Amino acid sequence: MRRRRFLACLLATSGIAAVPLAAGCGTQRVAGRMPGLRARFSINPAARRWSHVGQALVGAARAAGYETGAGTKVTVSGLAAMAAAELNQGQTLLDAATPLARLAGDVEVVVVPDNSRFKDFDDFAAHLVARPGETLLAGGPQGDPDHLLFGLIAKGIGADTRQVDYTGYPSSREAVAALLSGQAAAAAGALADWRESLGAGRVRALAVSCAHRVPEVDAPTLLESGVRVDFADWTAAFGPGGMPDDAREAAVRMCEEVTSSTGWLAACRAAGWVSIPLSGDDFVLWLAAEAGRTRAVLGDLGLVDSVRATTCGGSCGNGH
Missing domain, CATH: 3.40.190.10 (Periplasmic binding protein-like II)
Incomplete structure (x- = not known):
């Protein structure tokens, strides 16, 4: 199945929060696989709560060799936006944007x-x-x-x-x-x-809430406590809706390179985030599952009409 048709199937069944895509500080670099062509990215937070992650992504991109400039828009958003869309029955990110990569949590x-x-x-x-x-x-x-x-x-x-x-x-x-x-x-x-x-x-x-103990915190994980939940307040990168395949692939490669860089890992450690990179089609699948889990728990809490039930769902990386 072609990727666009595959994504269209997911769009019909998944709900994730939409955010505006705004221009701002960006990055550019010579694409490694296409000599002579330059991929440029404008990285921005969808809302104030993701501004620190957006700044860290831009800083790590620059440290990895990218230059500031205009170009393809990349928006940083996260779990709170997904939940807000479900609560408000708004347009979802899978409807309005192109998932690129999970970043940190x-x-x-x-x-x-x-x-x-x-x-x-x-x-x-x-x-x-x-x-x-x-x-x-x-x-x-x-x-x-x-x-x-x-x-x-x-x-x-x-x-x-x-x-x-x-x-x-x-x-x-x-x-x-x-x-x-x-x-x-x-x-x-x-x-x-x-x-x-x-x-x-x-x-x-x-x-x-994470799958492994935090060294400086004297407390077990929820999994150790018998609760099958592995959870993080995650952030991710998205491109504009209808993003061409070549632009998406270039943006995914940029996210993969930056989130594996020492600069990004150092920024995560300094901020107290966990780096949880996941990109491309694997991220799309994860995001659809996470949307289902979010919708289900909001329904369990009586906040939305939802009957779908999950346990670890999308956030669990341990196969629970």
Whole structure:
């Protein structure tokens, strides 16, 4: 099956968030396989929340030998945009844009106050199963990755997902304040947003969302805790809709080269991201599966009409 027909089949069955494609700082380099031809890319974040990733991608591209300039637009977007499109029944990225490559992700952490009655994740899970409506949870805005993670956890441990009592806050600072003031029993968020409180001993980590333990965090993974969830608040690169094959292939090659570079890996380490590169048709397949999982958990939480169910789905790289 030709690639365009293959993508068309996926477009008919998948839902992913759309974002505007805007011009801005870009990159160019002589294409390695086509001497004399220059591929130029303009890399931009779809929204403010992805600006740091966009800047890191541009910086790593320059360090890898690309020059700034106009050219094919590449937009950095992520999981939050996918969820927003599902919530708002908006046009999806698979409809409006061309998936190029997955880039990086934020590891999420489940935390409780240091003096919490929950001694470990098992205590927390038991309470959530027995009294989901009385286990007050906090994190980012409703439907954002933090909320999705709690939905996946509730589903994974057999709690009544629609009874989950979750309050979303506009910023991580407000979620921290809610947890420490007793307005929530547990919270979820990007590990980077909780490092200060963890380091100060004000909160304890019950579990991390990734497949492998984080060295500086004294907490098991969700998989170790019996929850079949491997999760990251991921970001990815997209081209404009209707992107010609040769332009797409050049953009995919650029993403592959940059995300394997020492500059990119150093930027990820400095920001606390995990580098999770996946490109081309493999990324398209993963993205379709991730869209299904996102739609399913939003349905489980009662936020959208969806009956499709998954467990690890698209984000799990371990075959669960």
